[in-house]
Amino acid sequence: MSAPSTECPFCTRKQTIYLESPRWWLLRHADPVPLAGWMMIAAREHRGGLDEMSETEQREAGVILAEVARAVRAETGCERTYSITFNEAVKHLHLHVIPRHASDESTTSWALADRYRATARKERAPADSAEAEATARAVAARCAGPLAALGFRAP
Numbered sequence: 001m002s003a004p005s006t007e008c009p010f011c012t013r014k015q016t017i018y019l020e021s022p023r024w025w026l027l028r029h030a031d032p033v034p035l036a037g038w039m040m041i042a043a044r045e046h047r048g049g050l051d052e053m054s055e056t057e058q059r060e061a062g063v064i065l066a067e068v069a070r071a072v073r074a075e076t077g078c079e080r081t082y083s084i085t086f087n088e089a090v091k092h093l094h095l096h097v098i099p100r101h102a103s104d105e106s107t108t109s110w111a112l113a114d115r116y117r118a119t120a121r122k123e124r125a126p127a128d129s130a131e132a133e134a135t136a137r138a139v140a141a142r143c144a145g146p147l148a149a150l151g152f153r154a155p
């Protein structure tokens with residue numbers, strides 16, 4: 001496990017946390033976010049990647065991802081979701097759950113990476129912040145019941 005960092009946006013809790021458990025936080029991608037419903041789960045411990053998870057975190061990660069994916073589909077109407085982890089810009093274990101809309105080719109596979117970069121470079125408008133916020137709160141509300149068994153609650 002890497003040491004917590006005073007620079008780390010997760011360790012310093014710079015982002016809104018919608019649900020928390022003893023081991024995880026549910027957040028949304030920070031603005032500018034390409035799509036409303038772009039959620040993230042982050043380990044509470046400062047871990048560099050999947051290979052640094054505790055055994056309990058390993059068991060819980062799949063359950064959490066499935067519930068968040070279900071909620072993102074329900075709240076955004078997306079066809080399916082993508083789940084990825086890089087831990088590159090922020091080297092603290094976090095997994096993205098991203099809506100893939102059948103009607104929007106720019107959310108498909110690697111086109112999504114192009115859209116992400118275009119949003120970051122301000123060549124493409126991000127999702128409306130208020131909509132992203134409302135969607136994240138709705139996703140969290142939908143997950144709260146199913147994830148209560150893992151100790152999730154509103155912070």
Ligand SMILES: [Zn+2]
Pocket residue numbers: 004005008009010011012045046047091092
């Ligand atoms: Zn951290």
